[in-house]
Amino acid sequence: MHAPAIELLIEQFARLPGIGRKSAERIAFHILDSMSEEDVFAMCDNIKSAKSSICFCSECQNLTDTDPCPICSSPKRDRSVICVVESPKEVAAIENTNEYNGLYHVLHGVLSPIDGISPDDLKIKELILRLADGVDEVIMATNPTVGGTATAVYIQKLLQPMGVKVTRIAHGIPIGGGLEYADEATLTKALEGRREM
Numbered sequence: 001m002h003a004p005a006i007e008l009l010i011e012q013f014a015r016l017p018g019i020g021r022k023s024a025e026r027i028a029f030h031i032l033d034s035m036s037e038e039d040v041f042a043m044c045d046n047i048k049s050a051k052s053s054i055c056f057c058s059e060c061q062n063l064t065d066t067d068p069c070p071i072c073s074s075p076k077r078d079r080s081v082i083c084v085v086e087s088p089k090e091v092a093a094i095e096n097t098n099e100y101n102g103l104y105h106v107l108h109g110v111l112s113p114i115d116g117i118s119p120d121d122l123k124i125k126e127l128i129l130r131l132a133d134g135v136d137e138v139i140m141a142t143n144p145t146v147g148g149t150a151t152a153v154y155i156q157k158l159l160q161p162m163g164v165k166v167t168r169i170a171h172g173i174p175i176g177g178g179l180e181y182a183d184e185a186t187l188t189k190a191l192e193g194r195r196e197m
């Protein structure tokens with residue numbers, strides 16, 4: 001149907017989140033047909049340099065180009081509270097509310113036995129290591145999905161013997177929905193209404 005090079009591009013785009021075969025085809029043809037060679041090369045360079053300059057923050061595990069990241073190294077942040085989220089998208093969503101002033105911890109996923117994702121695949125050990133540092137409260141802000149809830153409960157049980165208060169954000173986030181899609185007012189309310197687990 002398509003030339004092999006075009007087909008390869010379509011297959012690669014179709015593997016990206018939220019991109020089906022039709023969208024992948026549209027993107028591939030847009031790049032090949034409508035974009036200038038200069039723009040395409042610049043885009044490739046940007047992807048390469050972003051990929052090679054971005055790493056995980058050694059403290060919160062968020063994506064960053066400086067280690068520690070700007071949030072972890074800010075003297076203005078409250079270091080006694082850590083908000084645990086699934087991915088960097090949620091850090092951005094909560095930061096957008098301007099209501100939270102503590103630190104974060106990014107797990108990079110949630111427990112999912114079906115997909116073979118166990119505690120060792122998440123940044124849980126890294127979270128435990130941070131608790132010695134005068135942390136009073138850990139807010140579990142994983143999504144209210146099966147995996148997000150199971151992960152929150154797993155971590156709560158792990159932290160309980162360590163004497164750290166573990167809270168869970170309130171509902172109001174749609175069940176099965178993602179934090180990243182919640183509006184700022186809902187997200188602020190969910191954080192304010194958190195309860196001890």
Ligand code: ZN
Binds near residue numbers: 073
């Ligand atoms: Zn950080």
